[in-house]
Amino acid sequence: MAQQVRGVVARAKGEPVRTETIVVPDPGPGEAVVRVQACGVCHTDLHYREGGINDDFPFLLGHEAAGVVESVGDGVTEVAPGDFVVLNWRAVCGECRACRRGRPWYCFATHNAAQPMTLTDGTPLTTALGIGAFAEKTLVAAGQCTKVDPSASPTAAGLLGCGVMAGLGAALNTGEVGRGDSVAVIGCGGVGSAAVAGARLAGASKIIAIDLDDRKLASARTFGATHLINSGTTDPVEAVRDLTGGCGADVVIDAVGRPETYRQAFYARDLAGTVVLVGVPTPGMELELPLPDVFGRGGALKSSWYGDCLPSRDFPMLIGLYLQGRLDLDAFVTETIPLDGVEDAFARMHKGDVLRSVVVL
Known part of the structure; x- marks a missing residue:
């Protein structure tokens, strides 16, 4: 009835x-x-x-x-x-x-x-x-x-x-962050903070949080960020390079989904590094990148749909980590x-x- x-x-x-x-x-x-x-x-x-x-x-x-x-x-x-x-x-x-x-x-x-x-x-x-x-x-x-x-x-x-899984999965599933990797996350709302937490779970050695809002940066630190960059006062690309020996991060996650943040992610990664787009663009947005740079920098440009999760596999595992006090x-x-x-x-x-x-x- x-x-x-x-x-x-x-x-x-x-x-x-x-x-x-x-x-x-x-x-x-x-x-x-x-x-x-x-x-x-x-x-x-x-x-x-x-x-x-x-x-x-x-x-x-x-x-x-x-x-x-x-x-x-x-x-x-x-x-x-x-x-x-x-x-x-x-x-x-x-x-x-x-x-x-x-x-x-x-x-x-x-x-x-x-x-x-x-x-x-x-x-x-x-x-x-x-x-x-x-x-x-x-x-x-x-x-x-x-x-x-x-x-x-x-x-x-x-x-x-939705949001927390998207961020965790962007790091764990799509970005395949590994032990000792350097990771930068652009945008530290719910999805970005979850990406920070995912990078920490994966054993990243350096986790760089980037945002315009100092409140969100402070929150990102509680989830595992080791370095904070306010992109309103500092060039985030140069700052990421400075923190990674001039090379760029192994994985850069764009949790905003705008052309300007994607370009930052693209140029803030190391050679053969990975860019993960998990922030959702709005209709009409377009991106221009020099094709020689796309070729010359190598690596991978990935989009993350729902953190590339498989709910039947990932939800019970993550709840287990939560109950163990690890997430x-x-x-x-x-x-x-x-x-x-x-x-x-x-x-x-x-x-x-x-x-x-x-x-x-």
Whole structure:
């Protein structure tokens, strides 16, 4: 029987979000209903509200979440009612050319729930990244549920659903940071700070944090940065070279995603070094680089999709590190807020006042 619950809805571009009653249908084949316990407030949710993703309003926002499976549809074997899960927006298909080649983290046919959630008048809701977790309950594809250790805090575990996983994976998976490597991270918000933490986990010997905001730089130090550069007062490329014997860093991670920061990343890396783009560019951005420099500097220029993660592999492993005290996910949580506090949290996030606001239900 369909259920009515509260959820945060963006009805039109730029309008403040509202907490409204939404209808969650019973799960169909391959689907699951999850009782949401916590959901982080991510920049992507704000992009949806601002029309920066598409114009398929109204949106049910929220996607960085953890909760408990309440019910499942026919054919679901991955999870069962009562399982504690982290939600992910890349439920792999197992059948596309990437999956068949043993690279499911690149899956080209990820999927979501087939049924829509709706407003009480029957209007279908477009769910943020196929999840819609600023809600007391949400309907997702069962493959979007990754079972993890239930002793983990939902406020911390849910952050693996997007930004923190993107940053950790940019260092661990895409950048393949190794023991003794030098790493520079440009942009030290939630994703960049997670990249710093990932580089520390990988055993990097030198981790250089770069940002315009001294508050974010101070936060990056708590996650493992060994050196801090304020790019508003110092040329970051020259500073990285000075800190690496004039060579540049082995891996440079751009967690901003702008042409100017990408150029900084490109020229701040060592010969044969790696650039990882994990910050998401906005439509219309273009990049120009001298082709002889691209050839002559060698190495690799990589884009990191969701930290190139495989949720079934990475989420349980990272939760294990969290429970062992080796990965401080709690440190990413600046504040916890109620469901009706999302609009105010957007304002604080836009000002750079928080690393992560987390809705607790």
